[in-house]
Amino acid sequence: MIELDNRTSLxxxxxxxxxxxxxxxxxxxEFILTNSDEMREINKTHRNIDKDTDVLSFPYEEMPMSPLGSIVISSSHVEAGAKxxxxxxxxxxxxxxxxxxxHLLGYDHEVDNxxxxxxxxxxxxxxxxxxxLIIRTQG
Structure with a gap:
């Protein structure tokens, strides 16, 4: 189940x-759709990277009844990528x-095969x- 928090006009x-x-x-x-300014701030706060990005994932600690985690997506990246x-x-x-x-499920393209x-x-x-979209995932 998705818990959507759309903070944009998209x-x-x-x-x-x-x-x-x-x-x-x-x-x-938890799925948050936000703008590039907030995305940059989240990226800076949680990853110490001072720039906007397209998607961030934050897995929650595994406990009974706990959500899987949060996904934050930048609406400006959605619009730019679509175009x-x-x-x-x-x-x-x-x-x-x-x-x-x-990523929430444990996959990591930076270290897997x-x-x-x-x-x-x-x-x-x-x-x-x-x-x-498949071609893009192979890049």
Whole structure:
């Protein structure tokens, strides 16, 4: 289940991201959609990186009944990515959400042998998202 906190004017359809989350976990996920200024501040505070970014994931400590974690996505990156790659903002948001939820589940593309990218591609296929999103995950 997604607990959405949309702090922007970007209108989003949560039907697909709800289905993706439900297919991967029964735990609640906090999902914050925010602007680039707040994203930069969150990144600086929690990762000591003073710049805006597209998606951040914060896993919660594993306890009975605890949510899986929080995913924070920058609306400006959603809009820019959709424009750059020629697909809808919902598709871009979904790709970033998939990336974030896989991090919450313990995947890490920086140290694995392509497992996270493979899982992203599987989810893109399973939920009939644009094939162009698969190419991006292989980069």
């Amino acid at each position: 209108q989003i359809d949560t039907l697909v991201i709800d289905a993706i989350a439900d297919s991967l976990t029964k735990k609640e996920i 750059e790659f020629g697909h809808s903002t919902d598709d871009e948001l979904t790709l970033l959400f998939i990336h974030g939820v896989l 392509g497992e996270m990218r493979k899982k992203e591609a599987e989810l893109i296929e399973k939920f009939n998202l644009p094939k162009s």
